[in-house]
Amino acid sequence: MSAQQYRALQGFRDILPEEQPYWRFVEQTAAAVAELYGYRRIETPILEETGVFLKTSGETSDVVEHQMYTFEDRPGKEGRGQSLTLRPEGTAGVVRAYLEHGMFKLPQPVKLYYLSEPMFRHERPQAGRYRQHHQFGCEALGESDPAIDAELIALLYQVYSQLGLRGIRVQLNSIGDSTCRPRYVEALRAYYRPLLDQCCYNCQSRFQKNPLRLLDCKEPEDQAKIAAAPHSVDYLCEACREHFERVQRFLQLYEVPFELNPLLVRGLDYYTRTVFEFTSEMDNTALNGGGRYDGLAEILGGPPTPGIGFGMGIERVILELKRQGITPPPPERPRAFVVYMGKEPALKEAAIRLMAELRHAGIKAEMSYGDRSPKAQMKQANTSGAVYALIIGEEELANGLVTVRSLRAEGAEEEARQIAVPRAEILRYLQI
CATH class of the missing domain: 3.30.930.10 (Bira Bifunctional Protein; Domain 2)
Structure with a gap:
Protein backbone atom coordinates (compact mmCIF):
# COMPACT_ATOMS: atom_id res chain seq x y z
CA MET A 1 0.00 0.00 0.00
CA ARG A 181 -27.58 56.07 13.71
CA PRO A 182 -30.38 54.72 15.95
CA ARG A 183 -32.86 56.91 14.06
CA TYR A 184 -31.58 55.55 10.75
CA VAL A 185 -31.74 51.95 12.00
CA GLU A 186 -35.38 52.44 12.95
CA ALA A 187 -36.14 53.87 9.51
CA LEU A 188 -34.40 50.88 7.93
CA ARG A 189 -36.40 48.43 10.04
CA ALA A 190 -39.64 50.25 9.19
CA TYR A 191 -38.82 49.95 5.48
CA TYR A 192 -37.92 46.25 5.67
CA ARG A 193 -40.64 45.10 8.09
CA PRO A 194 -43.36 44.58 5.41
CA LEU A 195 -40.77 43.01 3.07
CA LEU A 196 -39.33 40.40 5.45
CA ASP A 197 -41.36 37.49 4.11
CA GLN A 198 -39.77 38.10 0.70
CA CYS A 199 -36.20 38.32 2.07
CA CYS A 200 -33.60 35.56 2.28
CA TYR A 201 -33.08 33.68 5.53
CA ASN A 202 -29.92 35.65 6.44
CA CYS A 203 -31.71 38.97 6.02
CA GLN A 204 -34.55 37.85 8.23
CA SER A 205 -31.97 37.12 10.93
CA ARG A 206 -30.11 40.39 10.35
CA PHE A 207 -33.32 42.39 10.69
CA GLN A 208 -33.24 41.77 14.45
CA LYS A 209 -29.52 41.39 15.11
CA ASN A 210 -27.78 43.90 12.83
CA PRO A 211 -30.11 45.82 10.48
CA LEU A 212 -27.29 47.64 8.67
CA ARG A 213 -26.13 44.29 7.30
CA LEU A 214 -29.39 44.06 5.36
CA LEU A 215 -27.72 46.42 2.88
CA ASP A 216 -24.75 44.06 2.53
CA CYS A 217 -26.80 41.11 1.27
CA LYS A 218 -25.49 39.55 -1.96
CA GLU A 219 -28.56 37.47 -2.82
CA PRO A 220 -29.97 38.51 -6.25
CA GLU A 221 -33.59 38.50 -5.07
CA ASP A 222 -32.81 41.15 -2.42
CA GLN A 223 -30.96 43.67 -4.63
CA ALA A 224 -34.07 45.61 -5.66
CA LYS A 225 -35.06 46.00 -2.01
CA ILE A 226 -31.58 47.31 -1.16
CA ALA A 227 -31.67 49.81 -4.02
CA ALA A 228 -34.89 51.37 -2.67
CA ALA A 229 -33.83 51.39 1.01
CA PRO A 230 -33.42 54.61 3.03
CA HIS A 231 -29.99 56.28 2.88
CA SER A 232 -27.93 56.76 6.02
CA VAL A 233 -26.68 60.19 4.89
CA ASP A 234 -30.25 61.49 5.08
CA TYR A 235 -30.30 60.80 8.84
CA GLN A 324 -4.96 43.83 -16.02
CA GLY A 325 -1.81 42.27 -17.46
CA ILE A 326 0.53 44.07 -15.06
CA THR A 327 3.73 42.13 -14.45
CA PRO A 328 6.03 42.86 -11.52
CA PRO A 329 9.67 43.83 -12.04
CA PRO A 330 11.64 40.64 -12.78
CA PRO A 331 13.83 39.27 -9.98
CA GLU A 332 17.51 40.04 -10.15
CA ARG A 333 19.37 37.53 -12.31
CA PRO A 334 22.80 36.18 -11.35
CA ARG A 335 25.69 38.30 -12.51
CA ALA A 336 28.02 35.33 -12.63
CA PHE A 337 27.84 31.54 -12.97
CA VAL A 338 30.97 29.73 -11.78
CA VAL A 339 32.09 26.72 -13.82
CA TYR A 340 34.93 24.35 -12.84
CA MET A 341 36.44 22.33 -15.67
CA GLY A 342 37.41 19.02 -14.13
CA LYS A 343 36.82 16.54 -11.33
CA GLU A 344 39.89 17.38 -9.25
CA PRO A 345 38.85 18.44 -5.73
CA ALA A 346 41.07 21.53 -5.94
CA LEU A 347 39.02 22.87 -8.89
CA LYS A 348 35.70 22.53 -7.08
CA GLU A 349 37.18 24.06 -3.93
CA ALA A 350 38.46 27.01 -5.97
CA ALA A 351 34.99 27.44 -7.47
CA ILE A 352 33.32 27.41 -4.05
CA ARG A 353 35.92 29.86 -2.70
CA LEU A 354 35.17 32.21 -5.62
CA MET A 355 31.42 31.84 -5.06
CA ALA A 356 31.81 32.76 -1.40
CA GLU A 357 33.89 35.82 -2.26
CA LEU A 358 31.36 37.02 -4.84
CA ARG A 359 28.41 36.63 -2.50
CA HIS A 360 30.19 38.31 0.40
CA ALA A 361 30.75 41.25 -1.95
CA GLY A 362 27.04 41.39 -2.75
CA ILE A 363 27.35 39.94 -6.26
CA LYS A 364 24.63 37.43 -7.07
CA ALA A 365 26.27 34.24 -8.27
CA GLU A 366 25.40 30.61 -8.91
CA MET A 367 27.23 27.38 -9.68
CA SER A 368 26.39 23.82 -10.61
CA TYR A 369 26.23 20.99 -8.08
CA GLY A 370 26.58 17.24 -8.25
CA ASP A 371 29.94 17.19 -10.11
CA ARG A 372 28.41 17.66 -13.55
CA SER A 373 30.54 17.64 -16.65
CA PRO A 374 31.97 20.95 -17.95
CA LYS A 375 29.55 20.74 -20.92
CA ALA A 376 26.54 20.30 -18.59
CA GLN A 377 27.75 23.17 -16.40
CA MET A 378 28.07 25.51 -19.38
CA LYS A 379 24.59 24.53 -20.53
CA GLN A 380 23.23 25.43 -17.09
CA ALA A 381 25.20 28.68 -17.15
CA ASN A 382 23.64 29.63 -20.50
CA THR A 383 20.10 29.05 -19.19
CA SER A 384 20.65 30.74 -15.80
CA GLY A 385 20.32 34.27 -17.12
CA ALA A 386 23.75 35.19 -15.77
CA VAL A 387 25.81 37.88 -17.50
CA TYR A 388 29.11 35.99 -17.23
CA ALA A 389 30.41 32.48 -16.85
CA LEU A 390 33.51 32.42 -14.62
CA ILE A 391 35.56 29.43 -15.73
CA ILE A 392 38.22 27.76 -13.60
CA GLY A 393 40.26 24.99 -15.18
CA GLU A 394 43.67 23.53 -14.45
CA GLU A 395 45.42 26.27 -16.46
CA GLU A 396 43.51 29.07 -14.71
CA LEU A 397 44.18 27.52 -11.31
CA ALA A 398 47.90 27.16 -12.00
CA ASN A 399 48.29 30.75 -13.27
CA GLY A 400 46.01 32.60 -10.82
CA LEU A 401 43.44 33.47 -13.51
CA VAL A 402 39.71 33.25 -14.13
CA THR A 403 38.35 33.04 -17.66
CA VAL A 404 35.39 35.40 -17.92
CA ARG A 405 33.02 34.47 -20.72
CA SER A 406 30.16 36.77 -21.73
CA LEU A 407 26.86 34.92 -21.93
CA ARG A 408 25.06 37.88 -23.51
CA ALA A 409 27.34 38.61 -26.50
CA GLU A 410 25.48 36.39 -28.96
CA GLY A 411 27.15 35.81 -32.30
CA ALA A 412 30.49 37.28 -31.26
CA GLU A 413 33.75 35.48 -32.04
CA GLU A 414 34.88 33.12 -29.31
CA GLU A 415 37.95 35.29 -28.59
CA ALA A 416 35.81 38.40 -28.22
CA ARG A 417 33.38 36.70 -25.85
CA GLN A 418 35.91 35.74 -23.22
CA ILE A 419 38.93 37.19 -21.47
CA ALA A 420 41.39 35.98 -18.87
CA VAL A 421 41.25 38.10 -15.71
CA PRO A 422 43.72 37.85 -12.80
CA ARG A 423 42.03 36.12 -9.90
CA ALA A 424 42.82 39.01 -7.55
CA GLU A 425 41.03 41.48 -9.86
CA ILE A 426 37.85 39.52 -10.56
CA LEU A 427 35.68 41.49 -8.09
CA ARG A 428 36.71 44.81 -9.58
CA TYR A 429 36.07 43.50 -13.09
CA LEU A 430 32.53 42.33 -12.26
CA GLN A 431 31.66 45.54 -10.41
CA ILE A 432 32.44 47.76 -13.40
Missing part, protein backbone atom coordinates in the same frame (compact mmCIF):
# COMPACT_ATOMS: atom_id res chain seq x y z
CA SER A 2 1.42 3.40 -1.00
CA ALA A 3 1.86 6.12 1.60
CA GLN A 4 -0.82 8.81 1.83
CA GLN A 5 -0.13 11.87 -0.30
CA TYR A 6 -0.97 15.00 1.66
CA ARG A 7 -2.35 18.13 0.07
CA ALA A 8 -2.95 21.65 1.32
CA LEU A 9 -6.24 22.07 3.16
CA GLN A 10 -9.22 23.50 1.30
CA GLY A 11 -9.00 27.28 1.32
CA PHE A 12 -5.27 27.24 2.12
CA ARG A 13 -2.55 27.47 -0.51
CA ASP A 14 1.18 27.42 -1.06
CA ILE A 15 2.73 30.61 -2.42
CA LEU A 16 5.26 29.19 -4.88
CA PRO A 17 8.52 30.84 -6.03
CA GLU A 18 7.04 31.98 -9.36
CA GLU A 19 4.36 33.91 -7.42
CA GLN A 20 6.83 35.67 -5.16
CA PRO A 21 7.67 38.56 -7.57
CA TYR A 22 4.02 39.66 -7.36
CA TRP A 23 4.07 39.49 -3.57
CA ARG A 24 7.36 41.39 -3.38
CA PHE A 25 6.01 44.03 -5.78
CA VAL A 26 2.85 44.61 -3.73
CA GLU A 27 4.64 44.47 -0.36
CA GLN A 28 7.43 46.85 -1.34
CA THR A 29 5.01 49.33 -2.91
CA ALA A 30 2.62 49.24 0.05
CA ALA A 31 5.39 49.63 2.64
CA ALA A 32 7.03 52.51 0.74
CA VAL A 33 3.76 54.47 0.44
CA ALA A 34 2.73 53.80 4.06
CA GLU A 35 6.07 55.06 5.34
CA LEU A 36 5.89 58.05 2.99
CA TYR A 37 2.66 58.99 4.82
CA GLY A 38 4.30 58.55 8.23
CA TYR A 39 2.92 55.14 9.18
CA ARG A 40 5.11 52.73 11.14
CA ARG A 41 5.02 48.96 10.95
CA ILE A 42 3.50 46.80 13.67
CA GLU A 43 3.05 43.03 13.95
CA THR A 44 0.50 41.47 16.27
CA PRO A 45 0.10 37.79 17.23
CA ILE A 46 -1.87 35.40 15.04
CA LEU A 47 -3.65 34.16 18.17
CA GLU A 48 -5.67 36.40 20.48
CA GLU A 49 -8.13 35.81 23.29
CA THR A 50 -11.48 35.17 21.64
CA GLY A 51 -13.00 38.16 23.44
CA VAL A 52 -10.82 40.56 21.42
CA PHE A 53 -12.83 39.67 18.31
CA LEU A 54 -16.08 38.63 19.94
CA LYS A 55 -16.55 42.03 21.58
CA THR A 56 -15.32 44.17 18.72
CA SER A 57 -16.72 42.42 15.65
CA GLY A 58 -20.13 41.93 17.23
CA GLU A 59 -21.60 38.64 18.38
CA THR A 60 -24.12 38.67 15.52
CA SER A 61 -21.62 39.41 12.73
CA ASP A 62 -20.95 36.75 10.08
CA VAL A 63 -17.31 36.68 11.20
CA VAL A 64 -18.20 35.70 14.77
CA GLU A 65 -21.16 33.47 14.01
CA HIS A 66 -19.75 31.49 11.09
CA GLN A 67 -16.14 32.27 10.18
CA MET A 68 -13.83 32.37 13.22
CA TYR A 69 -11.39 29.57 13.97
CA THR A 70 -11.88 29.31 17.73
CA PHE A 71 -10.61 26.61 20.06
CA GLU A 72 -9.86 25.96 23.71
CA ASP A 73 -6.20 26.17 24.69
CA ARG A 74 -4.49 23.37 26.61
CA PRO A 75 -5.29 23.65 30.29
CA GLY A 76 -2.71 25.31 32.53
CA LYS A 77 -2.17 25.16 36.28
CA GLU A 78 -5.39 27.06 36.80
CA GLY A 79 -7.38 24.32 35.08
CA ARG A 80 -9.43 24.80 31.93
CA GLY A 81 -7.68 26.47 29.01
CA GLN A 82 -8.85 29.84 27.75
CA SER A 83 -10.69 30.33 24.47
CA LEU A 84 -8.37 31.43 21.66
CA THR A 85 -9.08 32.56 18.10
CA LEU A 86 -6.95 32.74 14.98
CA ARG A 87 -6.95 36.37 13.85
CA PRO A 88 -9.88 36.95 11.40
CA GLU A 89 -9.09 40.67 10.86
CA GLY A 90 -6.32 43.07 11.76
CA THR A 91 -7.87 46.12 13.42
CA ALA A 92 -8.89 44.67 16.78
CA GLY A 93 -5.40 43.29 17.50
CA VAL A 94 -3.75 46.60 16.60
CA VAL A 95 -6.10 48.53 18.90
CA ARG A 96 -5.45 45.99 21.67
CA ALA A 97 -1.69 46.53 21.24
CA TYR A 98 -2.18 50.32 21.19
CA LEU A 99 -3.92 50.12 24.58
CA GLU A 100 -1.71 47.44 26.14
CA HIS A 101 1.53 49.30 25.38
CA GLY A 102 0.27 52.74 26.35
CA MET A 103 0.54 54.23 22.88
CA PHE A 104 -2.31 56.58 23.82
CA LYS A 105 0.34 58.49 25.83
CA LEU A 106 2.29 59.26 22.65
CA PRO A 107 1.62 62.26 20.41
CA GLN A 108 -1.59 61.51 18.54
CA PRO A 109 -2.48 60.23 16.04
CA VAL A 110 -0.45 57.03 16.25
CA LYS A 111 -0.19 55.80 12.65
CA LEU A 112 0.53 52.10 12.18
CA TYR A 113 0.59 49.62 9.31
CA TYR A 114 0.80 45.85 9.05
CA LEU A 115 1.89 43.91 5.99
CA SER A 116 1.30 40.34 4.75
CA GLU A 117 -0.32 39.45 8.05
CA PRO A 118 -2.22 36.14 7.70
CA MET A 119 -5.94 36.25 8.54
CA PHE A 120 -8.16 33.21 9.01
CA ARG A 121 -11.85 32.95 8.12
CA HIS A 122 -13.80 29.75 7.57
CA GLU A 123 -15.72 30.82 4.49
CA ARG A 124 -16.35 29.42 1.04
CA PRO A 125 -13.10 29.63 -0.96
CA GLN A 126 -13.35 31.53 -4.25
CA ALA A 127 -11.13 33.49 -6.60
CA GLY A 128 -8.91 35.83 -4.58
CA ARG A 129 -10.45 34.73 -1.26
CA TYR A 130 -9.01 31.96 0.88
CA ARG A 131 -9.52 30.70 4.40
CA GLN A 132 -5.99 31.87 5.10
CA HIS A 133 -5.46 35.17 3.35
CA HIS A 134 -3.02 38.03 3.83
CA GLN A 135 -3.61 41.72 4.34
CA PHE A 136 -1.89 45.04 4.16
CA GLY A 137 -3.61 47.42 6.55
CA CYS A 138 -3.22 50.87 8.08
CA GLU A 139 -4.69 52.19 11.32
CA ALA A 140 -4.63 55.82 12.55
CA LEU A 141 -5.53 56.03 16.24
CA GLY A 142 -6.20 58.97 18.55
CA GLU A 143 -7.54 61.59 16.15
CA SER A 144 -11.05 62.34 14.85
CA ASP A 145 -10.01 65.00 12.32
CA PRO A 146 -11.64 64.24 8.93
CA ALA A 147 -8.27 65.07 7.37
CA ILE A 148 -7.05 61.71 8.73
CA ASP A 149 -9.93 59.94 6.95
CA ALA A 150 -8.91 61.59 3.69
CA GLU A 151 -5.22 60.88 4.26
CA LEU A 152 -5.85 57.17 4.77
CA ILE A 153 -7.98 56.88 1.64
CA ALA A 154 -5.42 58.88 -0.36
CA LEU A 155 -2.63 56.61 0.89
CA LEU A 156 -4.45 53.53 -0.36
CA TYR A 157 -5.29 55.16 -3.67
CA GLN A 158 -1.60 55.99 -4.15
CA VAL A 159 -0.68 52.33 -3.50
CA TYR A 160 -3.00 51.21 -6.30
CA SER A 161 -1.73 53.98 -8.59
CA GLN A 162 1.91 53.05 -8.04
CA LEU A 163 1.10 49.41 -8.73
CA GLY A 164 -0.20 50.57 -12.10
CA LEU A 165 -3.80 49.43 -11.56
CA ARG A 166 -6.42 51.16 -13.65
CA GLY A 167 -10.17 51.54 -13.21
CA ILE A 168 -10.10 51.59 -9.41
CA ARG A 169 -13.31 53.06 -7.98
CA VAL A 170 -13.42 54.63 -4.53
CA GLN A 171 -16.87 54.37 -2.95
CA LEU A 172 -17.66 56.48 0.09
CA ASN A 173 -20.45 56.75 2.65
CA SER A 174 -21.15 57.81 6.23
CA ILE A 175 -23.18 55.57 8.55
CA GLY A 176 -23.35 58.12 11.37
CA ASP A 177 -22.57 57.57 15.04
CA SER A 178 -24.34 56.65 18.26
CA THR A 179 -26.21 59.98 18.19
CA CYS A 180 -27.87 59.70 14.78
CA LEU A 236 -26.90 62.21 9.86
CA CYS A 237 -26.72 64.60 12.80
CA GLU A 238 -25.07 67.97 12.24
CA ALA A 239 -21.67 66.84 13.56
CA CYS A 240 -21.60 63.73 11.35
CA ARG A 241 -22.82 65.68 8.33
CA GLU A 242 -20.09 68.29 8.76
CA HIS A 243 -17.45 65.57 9.25
CA PHE A 244 -18.54 63.79 6.05
CA GLU A 245 -18.56 66.99 4.01
CA ARG A 246 -15.01 67.81 5.12
CA VAL A 247 -13.80 64.28 4.28
CA GLN A 248 -15.09 64.81 0.74
CA ARG A 249 -13.48 68.25 0.50
CA PHE A 250 -10.10 66.94 1.66
CA LEU A 251 -10.26 64.03 -0.78
CA GLN A 252 -10.72 66.57 -3.57
CA LEU A 253 -7.59 68.36 -2.36
CA TYR A 254 -5.74 65.02 -2.52
CA GLU A 255 -7.12 64.63 -6.07
CA VAL A 256 -8.66 61.27 -5.22
CA PRO A 257 -11.67 60.50 -7.44
CA PHE A 258 -14.54 59.05 -5.45
CA GLU A 259 -18.24 58.38 -5.76
CA LEU A 260 -20.87 58.45 -3.04
CA ASN A 261 -22.55 55.14 -2.35
CA PRO A 262 -25.36 55.83 0.15
CA LEU A 263 -25.98 52.10 0.63
CA LEU A 264 -22.39 51.16 1.51
CA VAL A 265 -21.97 49.58 4.96
CA ARG A 266 -19.28 47.42 6.57
CA GLY A 267 -19.71 43.91 7.94
CA LEU A 268 -18.32 44.51 11.43
CA ASP A 269 -20.19 46.27 14.23
CA TYR A 270 -17.45 48.65 15.30
CA TYR A 271 -17.63 51.03 12.32
CA THR A 272 -18.91 54.62 12.69
CA ARG A 273 -19.15 57.61 10.38
CA THR A 274 -16.85 57.25 7.35
CA VAL A 275 -16.90 53.91 5.52
CA PHE A 276 -15.24 53.25 2.17
CA GLU A 277 -14.54 50.50 -0.31
CA PHE A 278 -12.22 50.23 -3.32
CA THR A 279 -13.56 48.16 -6.21
CA SER A 280 -12.42 47.14 -9.68
CA GLU A 281 -14.25 48.78 -12.56
CA MET A 282 -14.01 45.51 -14.51
CA ASP A 283 -16.58 43.62 -12.44
CA ASN A 284 -17.09 45.64 -9.25
CA THR A 285 -14.95 43.18 -7.25
CA ALA A 286 -14.13 44.61 -3.80
CA LEU A 287 -10.37 44.93 -3.31
CA ASN A 288 -10.50 46.29 0.22
CA GLY A 289 -12.72 48.00 2.75
CA GLY A 290 -12.31 50.27 5.71
CA GLY A 291 -13.73 53.00 7.83
CA ARG A 292 -13.82 54.88 11.09
CA TYR A 293 -14.25 53.07 14.44
CA ASP A 294 -14.39 55.70 17.17
CA GLY A 295 -15.79 53.39 19.86
CA LEU A 296 -13.58 50.34 19.40
CA ALA A 297 -10.97 51.16 22.07
CA GLU A 298 -13.69 51.56 24.71
CA ILE A 299 -15.08 48.12 23.83
CA LEU A 300 -11.61 46.73 24.62
CA GLY A 301 -11.50 48.50 27.99
CA GLY A 302 -9.53 51.57 26.96
CA PRO A 303 -10.26 55.29 27.08
CA PRO A 304 -12.36 56.90 24.33
CA THR A 305 -10.09 56.80 21.28
CA PRO A 306 -11.11 57.73 17.73
CA GLY A 307 -9.63 55.63 14.96
CA ILE A 308 -9.83 54.79 11.29
CA GLY A 309 -8.29 52.04 9.20
CA PHE A 310 -8.51 49.64 6.29
CA GLY A 311 -7.51 46.12 5.32
CA MET A 312 -6.40 45.30 1.75
CA GLY A 313 -6.42 41.68 0.62
CA ILE A 314 -3.07 40.99 -1.03
CA GLU A 315 -4.34 37.91 -2.90
CA ARG A 316 -7.16 39.97 -4.43
CA VAL A 317 -4.79 42.73 -5.52
CA ILE A 318 -2.43 40.22 -7.14
CA LEU A 319 -5.39 38.69 -8.97
CA GLU A 320 -6.32 42.17 -10.22
CA LEU A 321 -2.74 42.81 -11.36
CA LYS A 322 -2.86 39.61 -13.41
CA ARG A 323 -6.29 40.45 -14.86
